[in-house]
Amino acid sequence: MEIKDITPADVSGDYEEHHITFYDGSKRTVLVVDEEVPYPDGRLIVSVTDLEGRITECNKSFVDMSAYSRDELIGAPQCILRHPDIPSHVYADLWETIQAGKKWQGYIKNLRKDGRYYWVLATIIPTVRNGEIVGYASVRRKPSRKKIDAFIAEHLGN
Amino acid sequence: MTLTNTVSPDFPPSHIAGWYIFNTWLQNTLNERVRLELHDSFSQQQEAIQADAVDMIYANPADAAVLVREKGFVGVARPTNRVDEAVIVVAKDSPAQAVEDLPESLKVAMTAQPDVSTMGMIMLEPADITPDTVTKIERDTYALVAKSLMDGDADVGFFLKDAFESLSSFVKSQLRVLVTSDIQVVRHGLMLGPRMQQHKEALQAALLSMHETENGKDILSGLGFEAWEALHSEDVEFMIDLMETLTV
Numbered sequence: 001m002e003i004k005d006i007t008p009a010d011v012s013g014d015y016e017e018h019h020i021t022f023y024d025g026s027k028r029t030v031l032v033v034d035e036e037v038p039y040p041d042g043r044l045i046v047s048v049t050d051l052e053g054r055i056t057e058c059n060k061s062f063v064d065m066s067a068y069s070r071d072e073l074i075g076a077p078q079c080i081l082r083h084p085d086i087p088s089h090v091y092a093d094l095w096e097t098i099q100a101g102k103k104w105q106g107y108i109k110n111l112r113k114d115g116r117y118y119w120v121l122a123t124i125i126p127t128v129r130n131g132e133i134v135g136y137a138s139v140r141r142k143p144s145r146k147k148i149d150a151f152i153a154e155h156l157g158n
Numbered sequence: 159m160t161l162t163n164t165v166s167p168d169f170p171p172s173h174i175a176g177w178y179i180f181n182t183w184l185q186n187t188l189n190e191r192v193r194l195e196l197h198d199s200f201s202q203q204q205e206a207i208q209a210d211a212v213d214m215i216y217a218n219p220a221d222a223a224v225l226v227r228e229k230g231f232v233g234v235a236r237p238t239n240r241v242d243e244a245v246i247v248v249a250k251d252s253p254a255q256a257v258e259d260l261p262e263s264l265k266v267a268m269t270a271q272p273d274v275s276t277m278g279m280i281m282l283e284p285a286d287i288t289p290d291t292v293t294k295i296e297r298d299t300y301a302l303v304a305k306s307l308m309d310g311d312a313d314v315g316f317f318l319k320d321a322f323e324s325l326s327s328f329v330k331s332q333l334r335v336l337v338t339s340d341i342q343v344v345r346h347g348l349m350l351g352p353r354m355q356q357h358k359e360a361l362q363a364a365l366l367s368m369h370e371t372e373n374g375k376d377i378l379s380g381l382g383f384e385a386w387e388a389l390h391s392e393d394v395e396f397m398i399d400l401m402e403t404l405t406v
Contacts (some may be wrong), residue, residue: 003374037286038167040340041256041257041281041284041337041338042281042337042338042339042340042341043339043340043341044280044339044340044342044343044344044404046342046400047340048396059342059343060342061340061342099237102248103402103403121283123403125399125402125403125405127395127396127399129395131207137399137400137403138403139400139403141280141283142281142283142284143283143284143286144283144286145258145284146286147286
């Protein structure tokens with residue numbers, strides 16, 4: 001899996017460099033800016049991926065919040081949004097759940113192309129056609145601040 | 159055999175005549191007897207679906223799963239450029255300026271339109287408001303939802319965006335929109351039951367070219383639509399998946 005690194009030209013302001021290692025051993029360098037982008041009221045971020053997690057469809061809200069262009073997103077792995085703060089066991093639980101054909105729901109901190117971040121409440125379900133899982137549909141919505149704080153306390157150790 | 163056509167009860171009352179005219183066009187196009195059966199409520203419509211008394215339906219997306227998975231319906235067409243969006247509305251003098259200002263214990267006025275209720279509840283989640291913390295006040299029409307707010311019987315109301323916008327200027331002046339959904343992908347669709355699927359190709363072709371004639375444009379105008387586009391099985395499956403993610 002290859003995802004383009006985030007470069008200084010993509011971000012503005014102070015940033016920290018992080019190196020993410022994905023489940024298949026591939027690596028990505030990302031630049032992280034400590035600034036949250038508020039999730040807009042009323043929006044839903046919707047995407048569909050194939051079995052490997054590559055984005056096949058996404059709506060305008062996905063494009064807007066990610067700061068990537070649609071062309072950059074279609075065909076890219078969903079983990080293009082992975083923020084180094086989210087522990088890998090969260091993603092492991094997510095994949096284990098959906099690959100077993102079940103629905104997964106949880107709080108995720110997503111990394112934008114410009115290094116900033118946004119929190120979502122994500123729901124992911126397997127898309128089943130003719131009895132077989134052919135991909136995954138994911139919908140993210142505005143989370144409760146209280147729930148995010150609880151997630152941070154439990155998983156991020158702050 | 160007489161086939162039965164029905165319309166999701168959330169259509170605007172001003173389009174009743176339009177649906178009867180559409181039904182006449184349908185009979186002439188298919189050379190079949192089709193009766194238009196309009197139900198007063200979603201629960202009545204659900205009973206008709208469960209009793210296999212519906213052959214064609216302009217369906218709310220929340221009903222797609224039952225229609226496809228349990229009753230063998232298939233999609234045929236949907237209006238172009240029409241999406242369902244919801245608004246959460248308060249009385250104009252409500253102290254709430256944002257969803258986060260609302261108390262967890264809340265009286266919510268709504269109709270039985272299922273996709274709007276789902277979208278409305280999702281927009282309340284950021285304030286830790288859930289179906290368990292609200293008192294639901296179900297009203298038959300959006301005008302009565304508005305009245306509940308104006309009378310102080312409810313703290314917030316859920317409206318289909320189009321329905322809210324079609325309220326009178328006076329009523330709207332007494333209310334204030336707190337948040338509007340921008341979901342972009344929730345859509346109604348025209349679906350055919352097993353007894354009507356032999357007509358799918360001919361009907362789809364006729365619907366997709368409807369906007370090309372003056373008579374067709376008049377019929378569409380009576381329904382509040384501009385044109386029809388094909389509703390493919392994958393579109394319907396996607397809608398079912400989407401509604402499932404929203405009803406967690």
